[in-house]
Amino acid sequence: MQAAASTNGRRSLVAFYWLLVVFLYAPILLLMIFSFNDSRDVAFPFRGFTLRWYHAFLTNPNLLAALRRSAIVATASSAIAVALGVLASFVLVRRRFVAKSAVSGLLLSPLVIPYLVFGIALLILFRAVDTFLTNTMGIYIGLGMHAIVIGHVVVSLPYAILTIVPRLELIDIALEEAGRDLGANARQTFRRITLPLLTPAVVSALLIAFTLSFDEYAIASFVAGDAATYPIYLYSQLRIRAGLPQMIAISVLVLVGSMVLVVATEVGRRRAERQLAVEETEGLLG
Amino acid sequence: MSTGQATASSNGREARRRHLRTWPGTVGLLSPPLLWLILFFLIPIVIVAAYSVGALSLFPTTQGVSFFDWKHFLSGDSIYIGLFWKSVRMSLTVSVIVVLLAYPVGYFLALVSGKRKYVLLLLIIVPFLTSYLLRVLAWKVILGSEGIINTAVVTLGLRDADHPVQWLIYSQFTVILVLAYVWVPFVALPIFVTLENLDRSILEAAGDLGASRWRTFWRVTFPMSLPGVGAAFVFVFIPTIGEFVTPSLVGGTSGFMYGNAISDLFTQGLDWQTGSVLSLFLVVVVLVLMAIFGRFVQVRSAGAG
Amino acid sequence: MTSDIDPILASRLDRRDFLRYAAILGGAGVLAACKKAVETTPPAGGSASASPRPSVDQEPGILKVFDWDGYGNDTYGDHVLWKAYAKKYPDQKPKFILFKDDDFGYAQVANGARYDVVHPCAYRWPDWINLDVLQPWDTSLISNFGDLNPAFVEGGKVNGRQYFVPLDWGFAAPMYRADKVQPIEDSWGLLWDERYKGRISWWDSLNMFIVAGYFNGVANPWDMTDQELQAQKEFLISKIPLVRALWPVDPTPDVLNGDIWITYAWPVHWWAAKDYGSGKGLDVVYMNPKEGRTSWNCGMALFKDTPNYYHAHDYVDAWASAASALWLVTNDAYGHTNTTLDLSKVPQELVDAFSLDDPTALEEPHSHVERPIRRRDVYNQLWGEVKAAG
Structure with missing residues (x-):
């Protein structure tokens, strides 16, 4: 550690961080504060505390419908993307085949497409x-929700x-072989050994894909048709003038919700990983 | 789980071969994700190409395949090529700023911060997972003519209320600032990962050999972290060059970008042919960039595990 | 069936019975004239007239309304516009699908999207007819139809059939904050007044070419020659550095928060800025430029394949009522084609600002009624280039 920074350097880095x-x-x-501001203007001065924007969105059927659509799209697209991702990762890590780099290039290519262009292409x-x-x-x-799901699966797949790949690389192939030797067939090995070990990475991947989809505007805006999702509605x-404070209120809730979700999942994942690491070590030693 | 270990290691090679044979074929496993991408990613782009030369069109037309729009665009007569370079300048500026902001943080987290580094990293990344539109909106509140900064400037008597600092909102500056804000958390990650994977003993060896910390950094650490920096750079440049949401909200007329032109051609002007030319040109640019920087973006290097 | 007996029938019979009655009569041939007209439409999609129409009870009911952004979401309390409809079908709230830009809305339908009712504006009506997706209204099913301004109604006919029921109209003109801006003269030129560089907003629309055309004295800004168009393009490119932002949906937030002092505006923007919130109204002026305001009018059209034929008529009937007219005028400051609107219930400053009591207000040379632009694609392309130069 000493090699990386002097005491002063360290202090500057801490301050910078x-x-x-x-x-x-x-x-x-700041937005959180304004969600309680008793004014239709999102501007200073602050005009007093109110909860009415929070009440207002609860009775706004258009907004609730948009939230529901986003939840459905995000659930469907993250589930499909992760299922496809597990298959692809498995092949990339466990198999040798011709044109592997081309295939992995293709699998990751949605990472670098500007969403605008992809939305239009869809x-x-x-x-x-x-x-x-x-x-x-x-x-x-x-167009509609199915189109958004299709698009979101494409862009979530590389994530x-x-x-999943780094996690799969860590899982000792010997464990899978052991399962096979004990008479488990390929499916059983995958279900009983590989998948449980993969769980933390799968959960992370689901979370990433879900948050990506839930908040995605550019692609959705082109292919949503009449199924406006939450970011499109937002x-x-x-x-326009009238809807702003309500939008801030709901967004603050979504924001806090997603923060809590991310932190909770991350904590859970690390705990699970530590647990698995212990078990694996024990396994190897035993 | 501990019982089968001995057997497995004794004839591991044989087991592995069997393992590979008995699984459903590689093709079978790979075809769902590949098909998905071919159907819903590659083919759409091919169709965009068909639109760009008029092989397909929005409204029925008598006009056949023509490369006129491509020629016009590439000949430099088109106003959009100028807009493209303007957007490249803006995106490059954003990418540089973002890397400059994220590098010290990645360095701090990976090499200095010690045990709590993952918690601190998470703190940086979380904003990236929150509403993009809302983070853009927040800056409108801060930078507006009667926003927080201008209110403060006026209150302090630095300017009168009718002459607030104008370039704060609806300018290239605003777009660059907001995009940098939006992308910093995302970029801290690849830089962190590369630095985290550095072999510490090399750094210590450099120190032991009498190199100063600065010298160690510039001669050892920095060169070794360049792949992460490259990946970070590309990962910001590509989405920002295709950006249209942020400019439409805070860019005004001067912050108008190439992406806005594309979006407008499809939704407002209904000139899908020109729009497709512009879109495909962007894809080509991205492909060229990836050909140059591609080695930075591999399965392993960007892994966030 | 003339419109003056509709209210009588409607008042004696339950509304639903009335519709059934009308439908039966229609089937029996009393409305044969209308029928005949329908049957002589071009052959494409002619099945609608061949099979008997399901009664209102048999219709799916949830009406899909394709409308401008700002309507339908009830952001401004606009459910009042179809209050009578909601009363009649309390469990069948219409579903609103909104477009921010009528070009894109048009493109979506050209691409195959279908709804029940659409709300296009007059300058695009011929395009909609050309898409061959609409059918004419049965005006006898719209009880308020007879109250609508005959001049507008006539404009909504194509080949003698009522494809569009004209309902709302309004102006477009420069608006400015009187506390910040002193125009030299009442002219569209305020939108490029050097003194207010960085305080100006334009509408993000090819209509800026029309405005430039009138400002620069072009003979017919709606159908300019290549040379004239080129001149307007160069003119607008030379002026766009003065412009801070283009508004796609609503310039009011920027006017209210002080970023913008001068903007191209519709009446609703002036009204909203003036009346905004309780007490924070701005001193804004809706100009009557010497070159003339432009004006627009829009109307409802019915999709050919709609399964909600009677629901759609009731929806438009609700929009066409005097109560809706009053709401539209007092809330959005737009005009309404219902002539029975009691102007004494409308704030006087609205009547004055938009000459609601002057039947000639929409005529040349006071204002220029928006009309179809033959070479709309060229206008759009050049407008794109103006923006790209910004």
Whole structure:
């Protein structure tokens, strides 16, 4: 540790770190304060304490519907993305095959597509599919939640892989082999040994994919059709006068909720990982 | 779990071979994720390409395939190429600022902070997981003509109420500031991971050989952390060059970016052909960037485990 | 069936019975004229007239309304506009699908999206007709139809059939804060007054080309030649550095929080800024520029394949009522085509600001009624270039 910084250097780094934390959190805290401000203006001066914005959004059916849609989309897309991610990670870690680097490149490529371009590309895809189906079979699928889910799975998949692969690399292949030798078939080995060991990474991946999807605007804005999700609704309200304080109130709740969720999951994951590390060590020693 | 260990290690190689054979084929495992990406990621981009040359179009047209829009765009006559370079400048500025802010933090967390480093890291990352739009909105409240900063400036008598600091909101500055704010937490991670994986003994060896800390940093630590910095840089540059939400909320006319032009061509101008040219050009730029920086973005290096 | 007997029928019979009655009569041939007209529509999608229409009870009921952002979400209490409908169908609240920009809304329908009712504006009506997705209204089912201004109503006809029920209209003009801004003269030129650099907002729309056209004395800003368009483009590019922001949905927040003093505005923006909150109203002026305000009007159209035929008519009927008109005028400061609106219930300053009592207010040269732009794609393309130069 001494090699990395002198005492003064260390102090400066600590100060820099906390300054950055202030920079990151001050605007968020500010919004929290304004969610209790008794005025339709989100501006100073502060006009007194109120809870009415919190009451207001609870009775706003459009907002609640948007929240519900986001929850459904995020649940579906994170589940699919992580399931696909587990498969892909397993192959990437446990298998050798031709064109492996090309495949892994493709699997990770959504990481670097600007969401704007991808959203538009999906919009165009649905347009092309619908044109074809309408002309041939008279079917019209259109846009909507299914389209958002499809898009979010694509962009969440690389994150799922990046979260699961390192964990899978840590799991000793010998444990899986042991399971096989004890007569478990491939599926059983996977279900009884690999998957439990993977659980912390799977939970992390689900969480990342869920939060990514829940808050995603750019892709959703192009393919949502009439199924406005929470960020889309929020965006539309940001630009008109009346809805703002309500939006801030609900966002503060979502924000606090997601912070609690993230921290809780992270703590839980670390605990589980420590537990597993102990078991693994015991396993190897035993 | 502890019982099978001896057997496994005794004939591990044989077991592994069996293991590989009896699992459903690699193809079977790989096809769901690959198919998903081919159907919903690659094919859409191919369709965008078809739009860009007029092979497909929004409204029925008599016009056939034509590279006119591409030629126009690349010849430099198009106003959008100028806008592209403006956006590149803005994104580069954002990326540099973000790396400059995140590097000391990554360094501190990985090499200096000690036991609590994961808690401290989490503290930095959490804002990234909260509402993007709301974090942008917060800056409107801070930077507006009657926002927090201008209210303070006016109260202190530095300026009169009719002449607040104008460049704070609706300017390139605002877009750069807000984008930097939004991306810092995200970038701290890859930098942290690279520094965390450094072999400490090398640093200590440098110290033992009499190198000063600065010298050690510039000659050893920094060069070794460059892959993380590169990854961080690319991970900020790519989304910000395609950014359209933040400029539309806080950019005003001067903060208008390439992404806004693309978005408008699709939703307002209904000129999908030009919009597709602009989109695909962005994809090409990204591919070139990845060809250069691609080695930084591999499964292992960016792992957040 | 003339409109003056509709209220009588409606008052004697339960509303639902009345509709049933009308439907039966329609089937029996009393409305044969209308029927005939429907049957002579172009062949595409002609099945609607062949099979008997399900009665109102058999309709799915949840009406899908495709409307401008700002309506429908009830952000401004606009459920009043369809109060009568909500009363009649308390369990079937309409579903609103909103577009911020009517170009994109139009593109979505061109792409295949279908709803029950749409609310396009007159300058786009021919485009909507060309999409071949609409059917004409049966005006006998709209009890308030006879109260609507005949001049507007006539404009909503295509080939003699009522494809659009014109309901709302309004102006577009410069608005400014009187406490901060002293215009040299009443002119659209305020939108590029050098003295207020960085305090100006334009609408994010090709309509800025129309405004520039009138300002620069172009003969017909709605159908400019290439040369004229090029000149307006260069003019706007030279002026956009003065402009701080373009507003896509609502400039009011920026006006209220002091970022903007001068903006292209609709009446609702002036009214909102003036009356905002309790007591924090701003001293804003809605200008009557010497080049003339522009004006727009919009109306409801019915999708050809709607399963909610009768629901849709009732929805539009609710919008067309005098009560809705009063709400629209007093809350949004927009005009309404219902002529039975009692202006004495409307604040006098609204009547004055928008000449609600002057039937010639919408005529040339006082104002320029918005009309279809033949080369809309070119206007849009050039507007995109203006923004890219910003």
